[in-house]
Amino acid sequence: MMxxxxxxxxxxxxxxxxxxxxxxxxxxxxxxxDLSAETLPxxxxxxxxxxxxxxxxxxxCVDWIEQNEFELVYHLWSYETRVLVMAHIRIPREHGVxxxxxxxxKPAAFFExxxxxxxxxxxxxxxxxxxxxxxxxxxxxxxxxxxxxxAWVMEHFTWQDYRPEWLAEIEAKGGGITTRPEDVRR
Amino acid sequence: xxxxxxxAVRQPPSNEFELFFGPNHPGxxxxxxxxxxxxxxxxxxxxxxxxYLHRGFEKLMEGRLWIxxxxxxxxxxxxxxxxxxxxxxxxxxxxxxxxxxxxxxWIRVMQLELSRIAAHLFTxxxxxxxxxxxxxxxxxxxxxxxxxxxxxxxxxxxxxxIYNIPGGVRRELPEGYLERVxxxxxxxxxxxxxxxxxxxxxxxxxxxxxxxxxxxxEQALEWGVTGPNLRATGLAFDVRRDDPYLVYDQxxxxxxxxxxxxxxxRALVRRGELLQSIRILRQVxxxxxxxxxxxxxxxxxxxxxxxxxxxxxxxxxxxxxxLAYYIVSxxxxxxxRVHVRGPSSMHAVQVLEQLVTGGRIEDVAQIMFSLxxxxxxxxx
Amino acid sequence: xSELENIPVVAQGGPAPAKAAEEKSGGLFSRVFDxxxxxxxxxxxxxxxxxxxxxxxxxxxxxxxxxxxxxxxIQPMVTPRQADILLITGYVSIxxxxxxxxxxxxxxxxxxxxxxxxxxVNGGMYWQSYATAKKLNEYxxxxxxxxxxxPRPEAVxxxxxxxxxxxxxxxxxxxxxxxxxxxxxxxxxxxxFGERWQTxxxxxGEARHYGLLGDQTxxxxxxxxxxxxxxxxxxxxxxxxxxxxxx
Numbered sequence: 001m002m003x004x005x006x007x008x009x010x011x012x013x014x015x016x017x018x019x020x021x022x023x024x025x026x027x028x029x030x031x032x033x034d035l036s037a038e039t040l041p042x043x044x045x046x047x048x049x050x051x052x053x054x055x056x057x058x059x060x061c062v063d064w065i066e067q068n069e070f071e072l073v074y075h076l077w078s079y080e081t082r083v084l085v086m087a088h089i090r091i092p093r094e095h096g097v098x099x100x101x102x103x104x105x106k107p108a109a110f111f112e113x114x115x116x117x118x119x120x121x122x123x124x125x126x127x128x129x130x131x132x133x134x135x136x137x138x139x140x141x142x143x144x145x146x147x148x149x150x151a152w153v154m155e156h157f158t159w160q161d162y163r164p165e166w167l168a169e170i171e172a173k174g175g176g177i178t179t180r181p182e183d184v185r186r
Numbered sequence: 187x188x189x190x191x192x193x194a195v196r197q198p199p200s201n202e203f204e205l206f207f208g209p210n211h212p213g214x215x216x217x218x219x220x221x222x223x224x225x226x227x228x229x230x231x232x233x234x235x236x237x238y239l240h241r242g243f244e245k246l247m248e249g250r251l252w253i254x255x256x257x258x259x260x261x262x263x264x265x266x267x268x269x270x271x272x273x274x275x276x277x278x279x280x281x282x283x284x285x286x287x288x289x290x291x292w293i294r295v296m297q298l299e300l301s302r303i304a305a306h307l308f309t310x311x312x313x314x315x316x317x318x319x320x321x322x323x324x325x326x327x328x329x330x331x332x333x334x335x336x337x338x339x340x341x342x343x344x345x346x347x348i349y350n351i352p353g354g355v356r357r358e359l360p361e362g363y364l365e366r367v368x369x370x371x372x373x374x375x376x377x378x379x380x381x382x383x384x385x386x387x388x389x390x391x392x393x394x395x396x397x398x399x400x401x402x403x404e405q406a407l408e409w410g411v412t413g414p415n416l417r418a419t420g421l422a423f424d425v426r427r428d429d430p431y432l433v434y435d436q437x438x439x440x441x442x443x444x445x446x447x448x449x450x451x452r453a454l455v456r457r458g459e460l461l462q463s464i465r466i467l468r469q470v471x472x473x474x475x476x477x478x479x480x481x482x483x484x485x486x487x488x489x490x491x492x493x494x495x496x497x498x499x500x501x502x503x504x505x506x507x508x509l510a511y512y513i514v515s516x517x518x519x520x521x522x523r524v525h526v527r528g529p530s531s532m533h534a535v536q537v538l539e540q541l542v543t544g545g546r547i548e549d550v551a552q553i554m555f556s557l558x559x560x561x562x563x564x565x566x
Numbered sequence: 567x568s569e570l571e572n573i574p575v576v577a578q579g580g581p582a583p584a585k586a587a588e589e590k591s592g593g594l595f596s597r598v599f600d601x602x603x604x605x606x607x608x609x610x611x612x613x614x615x616x617x618x619x620x621x622x623x624x625x626x627x628x629x630x631x632x633x634x635x636x637x638x639x640i641q642p643m644v645t646p647r648q649a650d651i652l653l654i655t656g657y658v659s660i661x662x663x664x665x666x667x668x669x670x671x672x673x674x675x676x677x678x679x680x681x682x683x684x685x686x687v688n689g690g691m692y693w694q695s696y697a698t699a700k701k702l703n704e705y706x707x708x709x710x711x712x713x714x715x716x717p718r719p720e721a722v723x724x725x726x727x728x729x730x731x732x733x734x735x736x737x738x739x740x741x742x743x744x745x746x747x748x749x750x751x752x753x754x755x756x757x758x759f760g761e762r763w764q765t766x767x768x769x770x771g772e773a774r775h776y777g778l779l780g781d782q783t784x785x786x787x788x789x790x791x792x793x794x795x796x797x798x799x800x801x802x803x804x805x806x807x808x809x810x811x812x813x
Contacts, residue, residue, distance in 0.1 A: 030499065054407050057508065058499075062514050075512070079428075084501075105410070106409050106410065109536065110531050110535055110536060132236055132237060133565055134237060134697075136237075137660075142245055149246070149249070150249065152696050153696060156757075157701070162688075209662065210669055212615055217617055217619070217662060237659070238665070240661065240697045241698055242697045261620055261691070264620050265623060308626075311626075323626070327626045327632075328630060344718065345716060346716075562620075
């Protein structure tokens, strides 16, 4: 079995088959890969078929609101080569649509459903795009950067009246609260 | 299903009925729901329903300072909170280029293994209770309480410790702490023959658990199973061994493996891991007095700390499987994105649905507890 | 085959409501009996085994041999119909809050709610979260709060003992408040869940049965219940020979 010191060069040799890929070694067992959204399924098939990357650890989504893009990161692990490959792609933000990788990796169904609920990105071909966690939620996808969670909370909830005895004692002596929590909360 | 949509729906007559292993159920670990369609005794299909414990952690963490999130992070996994703190701290240390002093690394390993033993003792009790034996739960919870006493002495809190920060640990060990740890380990090791007699080799349990929720190695790899559940199918993958962090590459331990892949094999793997954790802890306790030095790397003022921009994916072996954090920083004083990947994201949702189908009703609760699914990790 | 007649429905007017609970009729014997009843009730509490949040991890230590809640008469029970206490252990997410309200209404009176952990008091650590409820006693009446994050088992037991004392002395009767001010509670629930929110329990009928129907029980929010109620069509029941279509 090859150790990770030897394998990273041959893995990078394999990755050159993908057009337009940029690789960057981030540690002894971490390899970052940037590629275009169209070539990702080919990369995944290559890694799964030829390099033994059978474990999809996670799919993360990052909302780059200023650049008007979503970044999807696929974290793949191989039990034999023991190098984690992080594949980064960008998709445009307005019609957040991408293709599902469920036929290659079954764990993708959970992450794609989660990203759909939280960010609103639709994955074509994923077996179940229904709501799982946010079944009672009617608002916008909450993890998007334009959704202000705290403002929503301030609008929809009220707070307890706070009148403890120790405060009454302090106020009887002329003191009191100088900064109320309501002033600190936006 | 929303409760306000209570409408009688006409179904065609059939032999199946839908049973709610709903949120208020002692056979479900935590606050989680599973809807099964049964035909007599046999489960035909199942559908998991989560979100009862959703707090929006990832959104909350984006609005708080780096150091404030340490208080939030252990609450993501309630029975086993220490790997969460350690994983988050490791991620920030990697981003910020901090070098953790050696003594702090050994103390972190000690905490992680103590938390692993506590979580496994809790799981034994839960698993036994689903087969109708309630005594292991009493024993497991009582023995786990001794470990919680140790944690309370170390950090002040029984369950949530808030003891690891980026850079190291917060406080030095108390006087005589390592002797108390040794004595607790001696006691737990002396109790294992009792646990074996009552639980692991008890024919009542063996006959119930053998063959319940079987999983082959190909299925486990296909579904993304990690942790003790994967080791019960024969693959010896452990993040501590294959992607080592802290000082695990200097420690001497085995990775216990079984081959049957059913509930009994999973329970035996956890028992083996408990023994290995005790072995690791004995090495740590022997080595810690020799290591001096600081327990914390210097960090800038935590209330105004801009962690350098970058992204990092850290993994840790929690008692339930592979736990990972993906943290993106843009150089500010708050995280830009924190994505928590809990091991139960796979186990409690897809794997549970698959394993329960084709089994019997009485095995549904047992399968869930034997997979050691932790609903707060699924819902975050 | 015969068709069953419609099951007779108790008319809306119903029998005369029971005497108001405040009037104590009868003499010394009745009062002694009432005190005996409240004493026994306070010593035998069945706690609903519903782990709603984080704080539930400290319940097994409180129930098992080290801290042993059972010596005080507190025992876990799995069905709400036979439970006295609803423990809200920790934060309540909105999805859980709907089920908790359903469970609370299914419990038989008198019932008591304990809010454990600081999250039930004023939002706690998740006060900025869009998915948790902040003030629990806006949605259901709470008898006791136990602060902490999370409270130790000794704190939970101390809280239970205070609740037992309150029950014995008669101070813990917030369950009546739910019937007296149902419109206010329902209004808060509808504000959070939407106008179509309703539960299968007939709270107004129960209020009438207990004699607690006051002028704050009905109001604009309970009127919405009628507006959105979907009537259950009567399901026919057939007896006799086996029908085709049944396997």
